[in-house]
Amino acid sequence: MAGVILENVVKVFDKTEVIHRVNGVFEDGQFIVIVGPSGCGKSTVLRMIAGLEEVSEGTVMIGDRVVNEVEPKDREIAMVFQNYALYPHMTVFNNMAYGLKLQKLGKDEIKKRVDEAARLLQLSDFLKRKPRQLSGGQRQRVAMGRALVRKPAVFLFDEPLSNLDAKLRHQMRVELKKLHKRLGTTMIYVTHDQVEAMTLADRIVVMNDGNIEQIGTPDEIYHNPASKFVAGFIGSPP
Ligand code: ADP
Numbered sequence: 724m725a726g727v728i729l730e731n732v733v734k735v736f737d738k739t740e741v742i743h744r745v746n747g748v749f750e751d752g753q754f755i756v757i758v759g760p761s762g763c764g765k766s767t768v769l770r771m772i773a774g775l776e777e778v779s780e781g782t783v784m785i786g787d788r789v790v791n792e793v794e795p796k797d798r799e800i801a802m803v804f805q806n807y808a809l810y811p812h813m814t815v816f817n818n819m820a821y822g823l824k825l826q827k828l829g830k831d832e833i834k835k836r837v838d839e840a841a842r843l844l845q846l847s848d849f850l851k852r853k854p855r856q857l858s859g860g861q862r863q864r865v866a867m868g869r870a871l872v873r874k875p876a877v878f879l880f881d882e883p884l885s886n887l888d889a890k891l892r893h894q895m896r897v898e899l900k901k902l903h904k905r906l907g908t909t910m911i912y913v914t915h916d917q918v919e920a921m922t923l924a925d926r927i928v929v930m931n932d933g934n935i936e937q938i939g940t941p942d943e944i945y946h947n948p949a950s951k952f953v954a955g956f957i958g959s960p961p
């Protein structure tokens with residue numbers, strides 16, 4: 724397991740600075756939610772942790788290792804995206820197994836890991852189906868399963884539930900919380916939805932316009948907002 728540390732992290736796209744020297748310590752084993760309005764830089768921060776974007780300045784650490792120069796596949800992370808990105812022609816089993824085959828894990832180990840993830844995510848009866856034969860919620864579970872089988876030290880989620888309807892979203896939040904309790908792995912979860920942040924997080928990271936405005940427990944963020952922005956965004960009294 725591992726925590727994540729951002730030190731003076733800057734991101735510049737085409738001469739425009741979109742992340743302004745942010746600092747954050749995300750503790751090992753916690754459910755961290757990064758929340759803020761659309762365009763404030765949440766995905767960019769997550770992608771820099773994943774290694775899908777380079778940092779322009781500063782340091783990203785996963786555990787006690789500086790990972791600035793480490794490729795995504797060699798970071799101890801797994802990322803779940805909003806648009807599932809499943810392989811349509813592959814079965815659920817093969818969608819989950821694909822990354823492990825690339826890692827050249829043994830057949831028995833792959834089956835063991837997929838079966839275990841499928842049980843946790845209630846997908847055991849669907850392993851032979853293709854993605855188009857699944858509901859939206861089941862597809863999102865397969866995307867989570869693909870991350871789970873890799874046994875990463877840190878899970879990264881970018882708005883994974885925003886394509887689901889309200890009822891399913893609620894149900895998946897409950898399941899995700901259970902999964903976190905069970906695994907105890909660090910999870911960093913990006914959303915623009917304040918309710919989602921308040922219900923899921925051990926620690927909330929509030930972002931605005933390329934800055935981290937505040938990091939705190941849901942209770943601290945709600946009762947002691949560090950700025951007018953935080954108070955307004957989370958909806959607590961000024
Ligand atoms: P959020 O996830 O909070 O909605 P993003 O991290 O996607 O925000 O974007 C933050 C800012 O960076 C936005 O102004 C966006 O237009 C810009 N941006 C994101 N990705 C790129 C890119 N690949 N090239 C140029 N600008 C980008």
Ligand code: MG
Nearest residue numbers: 762765766767
């Ligand atoms: Mg985003």
